[in-house]
Amino acid sequence: MIHLDGNSIGGLLSDVFGRDVTDASGRCRECGAENFVGALHVYRAAGVVVRCPSCSAVLMRFVAARDEVWVDLGGLLGSGLEPLRETRVHVMHGGEVVDGRAEP
Secondary structure, X not given: OOXXXXXXXXXXXXXXXXXXXXXXEEEEOOOOOEEEHHHXXXXXXXXXXXXXXXXXXXXXXXXXXXXXXXEXXXXXXXXXXXXXXXXXXXXXXXXXXXXXXXXX
16 A cells, blocks of 8 residues: 655644644654654545555554544654644544543
């Protein structure tokens, strides 16, 4: 499967985080590599999967359903990325909703 770079989901990221985060950096939970979001590998299918370019671990997942977006940032360490506190964005970690904004 062919990947795109993190810049390809700039619009989605801006919707979720409320600002351009393609120049933000984060560390991979698996291998410890630090990369800018714009340099990460993006795969699109039923949702968006963002992988580490060093070890291919899943860093972020996004799934849109109707007017809601489900976000899993479980593969990132120390990114400082904080999704907007809106009812249409649900933050997941380890398969559990961690922000109390919605039921899974």
